[in-house]
Amino acid sequence: MAVGPATLPTFEPISGFRLGTASAGIKTPGRLDLVVMELSETASVAGVFTRNAFCAAPVTLSKKHLAAGQPRYLLTNTGNANAGTGAEGMADASGCCAKLAELVGMKPEQVLPFSTGVIGEKLPVERIYAALPAAVEALSENGWEDAASGILTTDTRPKGASCSLELNGQAVCISGISKGAGMIRPNMATMLAYVATDAKVEQADLQALLSEVAERTFNRVTIDGDTSTNDSCMLVATGASGVACAPGHPEWDQFAEAVESVLRELAQAIVRDGEGATKFVSIEVNGALDSAEALKVAYAIAHSPLVKTALFASDPNWGRILAAVGYAGVEQLDLEALKIFLGDVCIVENGGRAADYTEEQGQAVMNQEDILIRVELARGEVSETVWTTDLSKDYVTINADYRS
Amino acid sequence: MAVGPATLPTFEPISGFRLGTASAGIKTPGRLDLVVMELSETASVAGVFTRNAFCAAPVTLSKKHLAAGQPRYLLTNTGNANAGTGAEGMADASGCCAKLAELVGMKPEQVLPFSTGVIGEKLPVERIYAALPAAVEALSENGWEDAASGILTTDTRPKGASCSLELNGQAVCISGISKGAGMIRPNMATMLAYVATDAKVEQADLQALLSEVAERTFNRVTIDGDTSTNDSCMLVATGASGVACAPGHPEWDQFAEAVESVLRELAQAIVRDGEGATKFVSIEVNGALDSAEALKVAYAIAHSPLVKTALFASDPNWGRILAAVGYAGVEQLDLEALKIFLGDVCIVENGGRAADYTEEQGQAVMNQEDILIRVELARGEVSETVWTTDLSKDYVTINADYRS
Known part of the structure; x- marks a missing residue:
């Protein structure tokens, strides 16, 4: 794939x-x-x-x-x-x-x-x-x-x-x-x-x-x-x-x-062309104090097997993205000010699911092949973007069935 | 599983x-x-x-x-x-x-x-x-x-x-x-x-x-x-x-x-009882300067999707373990002194595959349900152990097919 x-x-x-x-x-x-x-x-x-x-x-x-x-x-x-x-x-x-x-x-x-x-x-x-x-x-x-x-x-x-x-x-x-x-x-x-x-x-x-x-x-x-x-x-x-x-x-x-x-x-x-990839995912983190904390958050999302399997399933399981941001190791995150977007859809604000969010909106973004996850940390002026893929059954098959 | x-x-x-x-x-x-x-x-x-x-x-x-x-x-x-x-x-x-x-x-x-x-x-x-x-x-x-x-x-x-x-x-x-x-x-x-x-x-x-x-x-x-x-x-x-x-x-x-x-x-x-687990893996890191670097190495191995899929496949793909140790972020590793064991079998020494190692020895360890990966850093006296599982097709199925 x-x-x-x-x-x-x-x-x-x-x-x-x-x-x-x-x-x-x-x-x-x-x-x-x-x-x-x-x-x-x-x-x-x-x-x-x-x-x-x-x-x-x-x-x-x-x-x-x-x-x-x-x-x-x-x-x-x-x-x-x-x-x-x-x-x-x-x-x-x-x-x-x-x-x-x-x-x-x-x-x-x-x-x-x-x-x-x-x-x-x-x-x-x-x-x-x-x-x-x-x-x-x-x-x-x-x-x-x-x-x-x-x-x-x-x-x-x-x-x-x-x-x-x-x-x-x-x-x-x-x-x-x-x-x-x-x-x-x-x-x-x-x-x-x-x-x-x-x-x-x-x-x-x-x-x-x-x-x-x-x-x-x-x-x-x-x-x-x-x-x-x-x-x-x-x-x-x-x-x-x-x-x-x-x-x-x-x-x-x-x-x-x-x-x-x-x-x-x-x-x-x-x-x-990532092994087993079915999605191309851009993870953009804005409003960080410095590049290091922006990258911590971006890589926490990019490496989370739970986020990656949800992407494979086209499942707008935003709780897994929220959890990954939460454990990324950024000290004193302001959860009330922080926002998370799937494409243009705000999924998290005020410490929980965005009031206007509907599952249909999230599903529409997740159905696409190219997906943007955007985190607004609201702490500073620094932005970083990383690119990654989903984690599919084929990834496991490729790496378990063949010696590569 | x-x-x-x-x-x-x-x-x-x-x-x-x-x-x-x-x-x-x-x-x-x-x-x-x-x-x-x-x-x-x-x-x-x-x-x-x-x-x-x-x-x-x-x-x-x-x-x-x-x-x-x-x-x-x-x-x-x-x-x-x-x-x-x-x-x-x-x-x-x-x-x-x-x-x-x-x-x-x-x-x-x-x-x-x-x-x-x-x-x-x-x-x-x-x-x-x-x-x-x-x-x-x-x-x-x-x-x-x-x-x-x-x-x-x-x-x-x-x-x-x-x-x-x-x-x-x-x-x-x-x-x-x-x-x-x-x-x-x-x-x-x-x-x-x-x-x-x-x-x-x-x-x-x-x-x-x-x-x-x-x-x-x-x-x-x-x-x-x-x-x-x-x-x-x-x-x-x-x-x-x-x-x-x-x-x-x-x-x-x-x-x-x-x-x-x-x-x-x-x-x-x-x-x-990890999601989709077919292996119980103990990762023991000895000879570290401090607990932090022992854990860096242990978690690099424990979180590597490539190591985890090899474990699922019971494939003694020791190169993936070596690569994970190498990117764990420990400064000035002495590659000549470092050793890696699968169970009691030495798989890496002197910067490469152990001279006595045979694929059959590695396969015998990997065929077991309980597997020990042991890294001897030869830098100090500190040891740490973490426990993890493999990454199986069922892990992806469980997390992609159901909203959990």
Whole structure:
């Protein structure tokens, strides 16, 4: 199941950024599961990674290689996360970097490795080595669609976003892909996302932009509250358009907003394809004293199994939302001033059910696929929004019946 | 579904504590749903209550009446939580206290009200008023079994614990009942539990004992992470045995341990009857620097939908446990020193799968109904244990198909 239309956008090719996808048979023979991305020599690269203490070997290595200077290749496999694999996992990730580097005449530290799939099994490196030449052979600026498929795990559909904009009269393009459907509560980044632009941006500016934007996009989605061992989000600026962007330039805000809209679309696409998802739920908390308490309330609702099963049932069981707000841990809540809305319908005010509320009004909102839960804390000026899904029987089936 | 045998113990009657149960037809015609408990004039009473900010009207009123001095009656209805009901809910709870007080010739503030059931619907007070005489009529020291049924909601079976012990050559009895199957992550107490003893204990000592013991029993169980609006746990000491117990007395520790064992049994019974439960899971975290970080790790595992669905599937998917430990938020975890065990089987050491581990070993543990997950943090000396259940298809069915 998934929420909303499954169509991929038409990807704007990004000059200086090529993608090649192949089938290595890592978990399932014949499926696309190996993606190589090639960056031009002039490209700036920024990355954000999981904060899970048990981060996977490829995450550790990617951070190290990114810090080392000039990455030229991103190498992604699906079907195996190479996480919880200890020293052997680190050797395997290094081996993959070395093998690709040898093929393309680079140094191993110019390759950033990424893995996604089952945790705790040995990476089948020989299959990856064997398929690398085909992936390199396939490199093309038009390789986005195949790559969008080649990074998927339990996802039911590929995810992409693309846009072009004019900065100071010159065209700049941004394209990106993402994957992820379970173990999704990113902390600093989500599962896997790759975004490229042909704008010219200094590495430090690019990293600052990505860190800030990821916080408002990928770090605001949750499916099951489980922060993965492998989350990585990469932003590449090839500079091939010749259009320079930097903070302080008049066009920077426009560029930053375009990047954010692409990341937001990719992040929301992950929620819409959440494991077993039948609803796309936005939880907006306004009137908080600070961001932390707004997020406490939003995540209490987003992670409540009782709220999530009510959403699955399209049941306007507002008492469960009220209970979640109540246990979110915000001190000295003013229950009389607090209001809760389902869509535009006020469900809670004056410490209880809103006087005008009728079950029919609540039912009408719950019957929709896209649902907004809005909490007005009436304590301050800060707002936060997170996006999540319902908890369906299929979620349990997917995670109980298959080893993922 | 539920885990383990469904038998109630033989309840030791507690002299000075009588229970009467009746059917008020609050939600389901004919079922036992109204319980009156009568305390002797000499009884001491202690209580712990939910910390949910949206606590229900009866919780607010019980706290007030308990503080006022000498409670003589506990009045419980199931089928309606009288929570999220605003000023009207408070008036309804007060009305029930007044009605019972009138019947038995007491003051309204000598009655403590408790409600459990659906949130946000008006309490049908007329039905309760009509059934009160029958409940008072039924009062008996042998009324434990009926009362154990009369407080249930989505529970599949009644829960009780009882013991007698000799203190300084004299007999003392402790009996108790509890209920709760969903919206269970008590914070200060769980859903509803009532424990009585004929020991003689000063109110302040009794309250201190209950607060301490509830922290290690009811506050260590979680089914779905949802802290209810109505959690209440009451401990009554009638003093009818004539055996005085106080901190500092040689027999106090023995008494306190007996009280704790009754509360632990009642708390664990709630987990064993968790909504859709097929497993009873103990999560033991050792070697923590402090209690807070031990609990962070334990609850990260206990609340992970991915760990819980793997438990439901009896799948030794240890990578999900490792991931939960990794995102629990403990700073500077030493991944090399950390170990994770399933039962007696070491599954994680040296940052990855234990060298000796085989899938068969993990499967043998997961096939059991009672499962121990043990994490050795190797940072300090503090241990904590929490108890939880799996996440089954039935959990979703129960909470999606019925308004509870």
